[in-house]
Amino acid sequence: MATAFKNLSDFSSTEIPSAKGFKFGIAVSEWNHKVTGALLDGAVAVLKKHDSTDNDIVIVSVPGTFELSTAAQLLLESQEFDAIICLGCVVQGETRHFDFICDAVSNGITNVALKYNKPVIFGVLTTDNMQQAIERSGGKHGNKGDEAAVTAIKMADLAKRLKK
Template sequence: MATAFKNLSDFSSTEIPSASGLKFGIVVSEWNSKVTGALLEGAISILKKYGAAETDIAVHSVPGTFELSTAAQLLLESADFDAIICLGCVVQGETRHFDFICDAVSHGITNVALKYNKPVIFGVLTTDNMQQAIERSGGKHGNKGDEAAVTAIKMADLAKKLKK
């Protein structure tokens, strides 16, 4: 979580395994595309930095953050991915819509991960305003897409080790 004391893209104190040979699916929301596009760039950059081949990264867009869970499930049903990264951005508005979407997406992503026994990563920004989203998608607090990709690599590596 990004705070004044922690940057989402600071991985200097953690060991990150190789992503070589691992297959990643990324589903990204088209809603708030300025932010989600930056999250996607960060995620792809990190996956490649740690050895994932471009051919082992499949990116699919969905209309909004609510659709991320369904898309993650469809990807896991269609191919043998080692991890799925879900990228979205929900900004607080004047109604309770924010609460319903955030709750549904967090539960949906968790349920897909448990149903398919595969890492499905929550790379969704849930912010009070657009400025906070920008600061967490490549701004002063780093990039949640970077964090989601590192999490996907680590979880895919853990799953691979435990299957041996």
């Protein structure tokens, strides 16, 4: 979580394994594209920085954050992925819609991960306002997309090591 004490893009104290040889699926929401596009850019840059190639990254767009769970499931059913990254942004509005979407997406992503026994990463911003979203998608609090990609690499590596 980004706070005044933690930047989403600060991984200086953690060791990140190579992404070489892993295949990643990325599902990204089209809703709040200014934010989700920046999350996607961050995730892809981190994967490539850690030895992933264009051929190892498959990106699919979905209309909104609610559809990320289904996209993750479709990706896992269609190809052999080591991890799926779900990127979205839900901004608090005037109704309870925010609560329903956030709850459904977090549960959906968890359920897909457990069903397929594969890492499905929650790279979804749930913010009070658009400014907070911007600050967490490449702004002063870093980029949640960076964090999601690092998590995907680490979890794919963990799964590989435990299968030996």
